[in-house]
Amino acid sequence: MLRRKKNKARKAKKQLTLLAIVVALSVGLITLIILNQSFDRKGFEVANNRKTDVKTVKKIKEEATTKKKESSTNGEQSAVNIEESVPSVDDIPKTVNEVTSEPPGEYAPWRTKRNDGRKVAYLTFDDGPSVNTASILQILDENKIKATFFIIGQNAERNADLVKREAADGHTIGNHTYSHEISYRESPQNFMKDVDRCNVVLRNILGDTYNSKLMRFPGGSFGHRLDPFKAEVTRNGYTYVDWNDETGDAEAYNPTVPVLMNNLRRYTGAESVVILMHDAAAKKNTVQALPQVIQYLKDNGYSFDVI
Numbered sequence: 001m002l003r004r005k006k007n008k009a010r011k012a013k014k015q016l017t018l019l020a021i022v023v024a025l026s027v028g029l030i031t032l033i034i035l036n037q038s039f040d041r042k043g044f045e046v047a048n049n050r051k052t053d054v055k056t057v058k059k060i061k062e063e064a065t066t067k068k069k070e071s072s073t074n075g076e077q078s079a080v081n082i083e084e085s086v087p088s089v090d091d092i093p094k095t096v097n098e099v100t101s102e103p104p105g106e107y108a109p110w111r112t113k114r115n116d117g118r119k120v121a122y123l124t125f126d127d128g129p130s131v132n133t134a135s136i137l138q139i140l141d142e143n144k145i146k147a148t149f150f151i152i153g154q155n156a157e158r159n160a161d162l163v164k165r166e167a168a169d170g171h172t173i174g175n176h177t178y179s180h181e182i183s184y185r186e187s188p189q190n191f192m193k194d195v196d197r198c199n200v201v202l203r204n205i206l207g208d209t210y211n212s213k214l215m216r217f218p219g220g221s222f223g224h225r226l227d228p229f230k231a232e233v234t235r236n237g238y239t240y241v242d243w244n245d246e247t248g249d250a251e252a253y254n255p256t257v258p259v260l261m262n263n264l265r266r267y268t269g270a271e272s273v274v275i276l277m278h279d280a281a282a283k284k285n286t287v288q289a290l291p292q293v294i295q296y297l298k299d300n301g302y303s304f305d306v307i
């Protein structure tokens with residue numbers, strides 16, 4: 001009898017402990033869910049704010065593009081044959097290049113987990129403008145895609161109209177130094193002068209409203225030997241961007257389209273891809289491959305954005 005009672009008491013105790021564990025687990029789970037939801041909301045808000053900013057700028061850019069089309073005049077033709085008229089500085093959106101609100105220093109979009117559930121491709125073209133710029137712009141326009149151009153200052157001086165057109169079309173203009181010659185024996189201060197000189201050229205072409213501090217190192221910023229140079233550009237307020245994807249069009253003089261596409265397929269995968277291509281006279285196949293590059297990215301669920 002006593003034994004049975006004891007057993008009963010033990011059983012009840014066991015049940016109580018079990019109940020306590022279940023309650024504790026439930027409370028823990030609920031707390032986790034609540035915390036997670038508030039975190040998601042915060043993340044979403046950040047993503048949403050950025051989206052709104054980009055949207056606003058895009059809208060302004062679209063309006064400017066429409067305005068440009070309306071106020072078409074027969075501007076002077078550059079050495080490269082441009083079918084459309086050359087936009088004037090007035091046509092360039094006032095907020096051009098304010099899309100990049102990233103703080104000075106390295107910006108690597110692929111290192112940040114996206115909160116918007118998108119896969120985004122950032123097409124970037126270095127070294128222009130060139131004889132290929134007009135063709136690149138036409139393909140981008142046909143696909144309603146905005147890209148980012150990292151401009152060499154001395155090429156910009158020779159093709160100012162193309163730089164204006166890139167900006168008027170709503171693309172982002174970045175600084176790729178004036179001379180594209182980076183000698184690591186030189187001082188970071190001298191390198192900075194080359195960056196600033198490109199900035200002056202871009203401001204002369206695009207107007208004082210060009211206040212972007214977006215730049216890309218010739219050859220990228222990879223490796224520690226560039227640390228003093230990276231520190232210098234950061235100190236001067238510049239945001240620099242490398243890439244995590246490329247067609248490899250700089251690996252040979254003018255790689256064939258299948259080679260470019262193979263490279264792209266090999267490197268594309270991250271939810272944010274910054275794709276390096278070149279806007280340079282020799283790179284005819286980059287232009288040839290561009291529609292396929294765009295199609296491939298679309299087929300793989302990417303939408304496009306500017307840096």
Ligand SMILES: [Zn+2]
Pocket residue numbers: 126127176180217218219
């Ligand atoms: Zn370059």
